[in-house]
Amino acid sequence: MPEETRNYWELLDACEEEELEELKRRTGKRRAKRTKQIKKDKRRSRKKVSCTNPESGYMKRPGKPSGFYCLSHQTADPDHGIITAVTVTPGGVHDSRPYFEQLEHVYKHVVPLKAATADSAYDFPLAHQALEKLGIDFFVVPQPAHDRTKAELKRDASAYNEPRDVYLCPNGKELRRKRLYRSSSGLFWEY
Numbered sequence: 001m002p003e004e005t006r007n008y009w010e011l012l013d014a015c016e017e018e019e020l021e022e023l024k025r026r027t028g029k030r031r032a033k034r035t036k037q038i039k040k041d042k043r044r045s046r047k048k049v050s051c052t053n054p055e056s057g058y059m060k061r062p063g064k065p066s067g068f069y070c071l072s073h074q075t076a077d078p079d080h081g082i083i084t085a086v087t088v089t090p091g092g093v094h095d096s097r098p099y100f101e102q103l104e105h106v107y108k109h110v111v112p113l114k115a116a117t118a119d120s121a122y123d124f125p126l127a128h129q130a131l132e133k134l135g136i137d138f139f140v141v142p143q144p145a146h147d148r149t150k151a152e153l154k155r156d157a158s159a160y161n162e163p164r165d166v167y168l169c170p171n172g173k174e175l176r177r178k179r180l181y182r183s184s185s186g187l188f189w190e191y
Contacts, residue, residue: 008097015129016187019180026165026177057090067091073098075106084110095121100130107134115139126186167191 023029048058050068060066069091075084084106087098099122107113115137118127123140131138158167158175167175175191182188 008100011100011130012126012182012186015126016180016182019187019189023177023180055090057092059091071095073102075102077111096124096127099127103131103136104134107136124186125188129187 048068050056050058053068053070056068056070058067059069059071071089071091071093073087073089073095075086076082077084085102087102089098099118103113103116113134113136116131117139120141123142127140128138153170158169160167164174165177169175178190180187181190
């Protein structure tokens with residue numbers, strides 16, 4: 001397993017452990033530790049390998065041409081117009097995998113970052129949690145809300161009460177934290 005992938009899963013494990021401890025502190029209950037790590041979506045795919053460049057990866061993303069590519073991930077200092085770090089990955093690797101390691105490297109070895117920006121592909125809870133731990137303000141364009149449900153009441157219909165950590169539905173009933181859900185892109189609380 002590539003080093004940046006291993007670091008991503010270790011970071012996800014650490015964040016999950018912290019959230020479970022927070023759940024125990026609030027409710028006195030905690031689910032058992034995960035015995036089998038979830039590292040892939042349940043979808044099966046056939047791995048494609050390039051005959052001419054085995055280090056490339058097959059990329060298939062909306063709005064991009066499909067094929068074998070290598071991706072360059074760059075961290076730049078816009079105030080001085082310089083690139084402070086570069087990581088190259090196969091095209092099939094999600095952009096978030098090298099992102100944390102690259103920012104942490106720049107933060108510790110190049111310049112102590114105060115803020116980071118990214119596009120909507122990085123707008124997931126683990127990105128916000130990881131950068132918050134380093135004390136880096138994170139600014140990202142939020143992902144557009146795609147309606148993938150047929151539910152009559154959407155998330156916007158409920159109001160969040162931050163001090164009590166509950167959502168209030170339109171009928172005034174409280175929706176409390178139910179469980180911590182983990183996917184390959186991060187951790188999510190289900191209410």
